[in-house]
Every structure is written in C-alpha cells, then in structure tokens.
Amino acid sequence: xxxxxxxxxxxxxxxxxxxxxxxxxxxxxxxxxxxGILGILWSALGMAxxxxxxxxxxxxxGWSAWELVVLTGCFTLVSGLFGALIQPALNESMNHIRKGTxxxxxxxxADALVLCLVTAFAPWRLIEALGGVGLIVAGLxxxxxxxxxxxxxxxxxxxxxxxxxxxxxxxxxxxxxxxAVQLQNLTFLMEALLDFARWPAQVFRGFxxxxxxxVIPLAVMTTYPSEALLxxxxxxxxxxxxxxxxxxxxxxxxxxxRSLRGYSSASS
Amino acid sequence: MVPSASPAVExxxxxxxFRVARREAGLGAALRALVRREYTQVDAVKQLxxxxxxxxxxxxxxxxxxxxxxxxKMLSGLLYPSSGELRxxxxxxxxxxxxxxxxxxxxxxxxxxLSWDLPAVDTFEFNRVVFDIDAGDYRxxxxxxxxxxxxxxxxxxxxxxxxxxxxxxxxxxxALLHAPQILFLDEPTIGMDVAMQLSIREFVRRYNVEHGxxxxxxxxxxxxxxxxxxxxxxxxxxxxRFDGSIEALTRRIRPLRRxxxxxxxxxxxxxLAELGHVVERGAGRLVLDVEPxxxxxxxxxxxxxxxxRELVVQDAPLEEVMRELFRREAGAERGA
Numbered sequence: 001x002x003x004x005x006x007x008x009x010x011x012x013x014x015x016x017x018x019x020x021x022x023x024x025x026x027x028x029x030x031x032x033x034x035x036g037i038l039g040i041l042w043s044a045l046g047m048a049x050x051x052x053x054x055x056x057x058x059x060x061x062g063w064s065a066w067e068l069v070v071l072t073g074c075f076t077l078v079s080g081l082f083g084a085l086i087q088p089a090l091n092e093s094m095n096h097i098r099k100g101t102x103x104x105x106x107x108x109x110a111d112a113l114v115l116c117l118v119t120a121f122a123p124w125r126l127i128e129a130l131g132g133v134g135l136i137v138a139g140l141x142x143x144x145x146x147x148x149x150x151x152x153x154x155x156x157x158x159x160x161x162x163x164x165x166x167x168x169x170x171x172x173x174x175x176x177x178x179x180a181v182q183l184q185n186l187t188f189l190m191e192a193l194l195d196f197a198r199w200p201a202q203v204f205r206g207f208x209x210x211x212x213x214x215v216i217p218l219a220v221m222t223t224y225p226s227e228a229l230l231x232x233x234x235x236x237x238x239x240x241x242x243x244x245x246x247x248x249x250x251x252x253x254x255x256x257x258r259s260l261r262g263y264s265s266a267s268s
Numbered sequence: 269m270v271p272s273a274s275p276a277v278e279x280x281x282x283x284x285x286f287r288v289a290r291r292e293a294g295l296g297a298a299l300r301a302l303v304r305r306e307y308t309q310v311d312a313v314k315q316l317x318x319x320x321x322x323x324x325x326x327x328x329x330x331x332x333x334x335x336x337x338x339x340x341k342m343l344s345g346l347l348y349p350s351s352g353e354l355r356x357x358x359x360x361x362x363x364x365x366x367x368x369x370x371x372x373x374x375x376x377x378x379x380x381x382l383s384w385d386l387p388a389v390d391t392f393e394f395n396r397v398v399f400d401i402d403a404g405d406y407r408x409x410x411x412x413x414x415x416x417x418x419x420x421x422x423x424x425x426x427x428x429x430x431x432x433x434x435x436x437x438x439x440x441x442x443a444l445l446h447a448p449q450i451l452f453l454d455e456p457t458i459g460m461d462v463a464m465q466l467s468i469r470e471f472v473r474r475y476n477v478e479h480g481x482x483x484x485x486x487x488x489x490x491x492x493x494x495x496x497x498x499x500x501x502x503x504x505x506x507x508x509r510f511d512g513s514i515e516a517l518t519r520r521i522r523p524l525r526r527x528x529x530x531x532x533x534x535x536x537x538x539x540l541a542e543l544g545h546v547v548e549r550g551a552g553r554l555v556l557d558v559e560p561x562x563x564x565x566x567x568x569x570x571x572x573x574x575x576x577r578e579l580v581v582q583d584a585p586l587e588e589v590m591r592e593l594f595r596r597e598a599g600a601e602r603g604a
Contacts, residue, residue, distance in 0.1 A: 005366060009400060012397050012400075013397060013398060015397070016393075016394050016397035016398065017394070017396070020383060020386070020390065020391075020394050023386055023390055024383065024385050024386060026384060028385070047425070062331065100379065101379055101381075103341070103346050103374070104379070104380075105273075106345070106346055106364065107344065107346070107369060107372075107374055108369065108375070108398045108399075108404035109366035109368075109369035109370045109398070109400075110366065110398065111442075114365065116545055117586045131387070245494060250461070261348045262345070262348075263348075264286055265341055267345060
C-alpha cells in the first residue's frame with residue numbers, strides 16, 4: 001500500500017481529522033451542549049455498579065474497594081477512548097463502505113487502514129476518559145500508593161496493548177463489513193462486551209477467562225494495567241499480553257489487505 | 269494543450285469481473301436467499317486496451333452499465349483489476365502509492381468528499397494536511413481556484429445549504445488543491461442547469477490548458493464531451509468500440525452533413541429528394557442530410573432560394589451518432 005509517510009505526517013493527519021470532528025461538534029449548538037451533558041452523565045453512570053459492589057462486599061476476588069476504584073478508573077479510561085476514537089471511526093468507515101464513499105478516503109495519499117481508523121472522532125467521549133484518570137488517581141491516593149517508574153511503564157505498556165487489541169478487533173469487524181455491509185451493530189456488541197472489563201479478570205473462570213485474556217483481551221485492557229499500578233503484575237504477563245495484542249493486530253492487518261482487494265465500491 | 273510524447277495512461281487487456289448476488293422478487297425469495305444465495309458473475313470490463321498522452325482531454329462515452337465508471341475507478345486505484353496491465357503516470361494504481369495518489373484526482377458528480385455539515389473551506393484546510401501541501405502553495409492555489417470558480421462567499425456556508433452547482437464547484441476546488449496531473453471526472457455536471465454546465469466545462473478546459481493536466485471525462489451530456497474532448501473512447505458492454513475524434517466517429521457512423529436553411533419558399537418534395545435526405549421541412553426551416561461531396565452544390569441551390577437565410581452545415585449531433593452506433597452494435601450482436 002502507500003508507504004513512505006513519516007510519523008509526523010500521520011500525527012498531523014490525526015490532528016486534522018480531530019479538528020474536523022471538533023468543528024462538526026461545534027457546528028450545532030443544541031447538539032454541542034447535549035453531547036457534553038451526555039458525556040458527563042455517561043461517566044457518572046459508569047460508576048454505579050462499583051458503588052453497589054463496594055456497599056455490599058468487602059472484597060471482590062481479592063480486590064479491596066479502593067483497588068476496585070483504580071480498576072474502574074482503568075475501565076472508564078479505556079471505555080472513553082473506545083467511544084471517542086475507535087467506535088466513531090469504525091461506524092463511519094462502515095457507512096463509507098456501504099454507501100461507496102470510501103472511494104474518497106482511499107484516494108488520500110496515506111495508509112488506507114490508518115485513514116479509516118481516523119475518519120471520525122467523538123471528542124465529547126474524552127470527558128469519560130478524563131473521568132477515568134481522575135478515578136485512578138483518587139483510588140491510588142486513598143490506598144496511599146505511589147507507583148514506581150517501572151509500575152507506571154508496565155501500566156502504560158498494558159494500556160497500549162489493550163488499545164491495540166481493541167483496534168485489532170475493530171479492524172476485524174471492518175474487514176467483515178466489506179462482505180456483509182450492515183454490521184454497525186457489531187460495534188455496539190463490542191461496547192457491551194467491553195463492559196465485562198469493569199470487573200477483575202479473576203472473576204471469570206476457565207473458558208471465559210481464556211477468551212477474555214487471549215481472544216478478546218479484556219483483561220489486558222483494564223485488570224493488568226490496574227495490577228501494574230498496584231505493583232503486583234509479573235513481568236512475564238506484560239510480555240505475553242503485548243505479544244497477544246501485536247499478534248492480533250498482525251492478523252487484522254493481513255486480513256485488511258486482503259479485504260481491500262475485494263472492495264467493489266458502489267454504483268455511481 | 270498539445271499532448272506530450274510520454275503516455276499518461278497505458279491500459280492493456282484490462283478486465284474486471286464482479287460477483288453479484290441475485291434473487292427473484294418477493295418475501296419467499298428473500299427468505300430463501302437467507303439460507304442459500306445465488307451469485308452471478310458480471311464482466312464489467314472486458315479486454316480493454318488504450319493509451320492516453322499527457323495533457324490530453326479524453327471523453328469516455330457509453331450507455332449505462334457500459335463499464336466507464338469501473339474503468340475510471342481502476343485507473344484511480346480504487347478497484348483491483350481482475351486481469352490485465354494498467355499504468356498511470358508510470359504507477360500501478362492498485363498499489364495506491366502515495367506518490368501516485370498525489371498526482372491524480374477523481375471527482376464524482378453523484379458522491380461528495382466535502383463534509384456535509386461544515387463549510388467547504390474546512391474540508392479544503394483538511395485536504396491541505398492530507399496532501400501535505402506547502403502553506404504558500406495552498407494559499408496561492410486556493411486563491412486561484414476560488415477566483416476562477418467564483419466561490420469566495422459560497423465556500424464559507426455549510427455544504428448542506430449549497431445548491432448542486434455550488435457544491436460541485438467546491439468539490440472541484442477540493443479535488444484540485446494538490447495540483448493533480450490527471451483529473452478523472454465522472455459525470456461532473458449531472459443534474460445541473462445549462463449555465464452551470466457551461467461554467468464547469470469552461471473551467472475544466474482552462475485547467476487543462478493552463479496546467480497541462482490530462483483530463484478523462486465521463487458524461488451523459490454529449491455537449492460536455494463534444495465541447496471538451498478532442499478524443500473519445502466509446503465503451504459498450506465493457507469493450508472498446510471506438511477510439512478517435514468525434515469527427516472521425518461521425519464520418520464513420522453518420523457521414524451525411526446536416527445542412528439547414530431558412531427561406532420564404534421551398535422547392536417541391538421531388539426536387540428536394542435529389543439534393544439529399546429530408547429531415548425536416550416547415551416552420552420556416554429546411555433540414556437535409558447531404559452527401560459530403562455534394563455539399564458545395566447543394567449549398568448553392570439552397571442559397572438561391574427566395575429569402576434564403578441562416579444557412580448552416582454541420583455534422584450530425586453526437587447523440588444521434590451514438591444512438592446509431594449502439595443500434596448497429598446491438599444489431600450485430602443479435603445477428604452473431
């Protein structure tokens with residue numbers, strides 16, 4: 001595909017698309033305020049299950065109440081990033097594939113997959129992500145824990161691996177939409193599945209635990225970064241999680257290249 | 269613009285097949301298709317070969333479903349050819365290399381690249397980033413295009429509030445900001461009024477002359493093609509039926525020259541029949557189709573008519589030529 005573009009170029013491309021999404025959000029006043037209020041409500045509602053659990057249980061599978069707050073913070077951060085960056089881009093790209101307007105995306109001189117993954121953003125959902133950061137900080141303060149540099153690095157590595165895994169699953173759905181053109185609902189299914197990541201991976205047993213670690217690596221997205229921040233994640237886990245996510249992304253990328261060859265546009 | 273020697277587009281044995289789902293009408297057929305879907309293979313383009321020089325203006329003509337747009341989309345790298353060789357400015361389009369994509373632009377009359385909710389100027393700015401255009405070049409080109417297309421005020425209104433013609437002018441600006449050397453235009457004037465068609469046509473001609481860009485146009489408006497394209501490629505059933513000038517096609521399909529004159533009084537029918545084939549007679553105008561070699565003699569006769577005025581000799585209209593060409597092709601296929 002089109003290679004040879006620098007990282008600086010792609011950063012400017014993402015910046016340009018983000019600017020377009022913010023401008024579109026600002027274009028309609030009522031929509032602007034509604035989305036803003038919804039963004040704040042969304043963050044607040046995300047904490048309801050946590051409050052119920054903490055009220056009725058001392059610990060959940062060995063996680064204390066404030067450790068669960070750190071976990072919920074990681075979940076809210078990932079969920080916010082998914083809603084702000086991944087879901088809108090997937091939905092918009094699927095719309096482009098269905099209507100044939102992917103033509104104009106593919107005519108841009110950059111990697112087609114990157115173009116699809118930055119084709120739309122929902123900036124308001126970043127409020128949720130900020131709320132997540134707030135929860136993580138609050139939980140750590142209450143626990144009286146200051147993560148070491150290595151813990152922070154491991155948490156960032158796990159967060160990166162988690163996002164990479166989310167993108168990979170998204171790309172696989174996008175590939176499927178080249179064949180079956182009405183798959184927008186799959187991104188909502190993805191969001192619903194993501195909800196499992198608000199609980200520690202230890203809650204799940206056997207088959208489900210394996211699925212949520214290696215197939216749809218929810219554990220990688222929230223449990224492992226929390227454990228890293230709490231200073232109890234093994235180095236081997238970091239390596240295997242990153243390997244799993246990279247492998248998923250490589251598979252998604254190969255499938256994408258194959259799917260793009262089958263793009264048939266739409267009638268003029 | 270005089271075409272240069274190096275080819276801009278080289279196409280050899282190009283083919284494209286689509287696998288298309290089909291089913292009968294009705295609920296029963298729809299339910300059956302859920303379990304077992306039938307597919308048919310459609311040959312959209314079959315063994316197409318041609319070469320276009322840099323700086324040429326070329327029109328693709330053909331009926332609906334002839335394969336014109338599919339060919340354009342393969343030339344612009346959107347569709348992978350099923351077989352055949354294809355090079356555009358020395359690049360293989362399907363590889364979608366950024367150097368290639370920066371040299372081309374595709375404008376589709378029935379699709380838009382402009383953001384629907386925002387003023388067009390925001391999409392222009394986004395394209396500056398996407399095509400990595402130097403700020404100075406961007407300002408200069410934008411000023412030039414805005415001035416030529418008179419969209420200074422229009423580009424600041426949300427796209428959804430623009431008329432079709434205004435939107436298409438803004439689409440052209442968005443498509444040309446990176447100064448492409450090849451411009452693919454797919455039905456750019458569709459649905460527009462005559463004044464707007466003329467305006468777009470004139471702009472495209474000027475862009476070709478001033479920038480030396482190769483222009484490949486498909487349009488159902490024969491006037492667009494006749495006014496803009498010295499060379500046409502007629503495609504039907506995915507195959508190339510004709511490659512040459514409109515005049516050459518007309519000579520081949522309808523060699524008779526259409527000769528018309530206004531007069532106070534016309535000769536009797538039997539005398540007219542000796543001059544040529546009578547197309548129309550009455551309402552103050554006489555229209556004849558005349559053998560090319562007989563035109564000078566017939567003109568003399570017509571000019572001698574009482575009150576003779578507004579004598580015009582021209583080729584048959586392109587619409588008629590095309591209709592006749594496709595009628596013959598269909599007849600030949602039925603006979604085969």
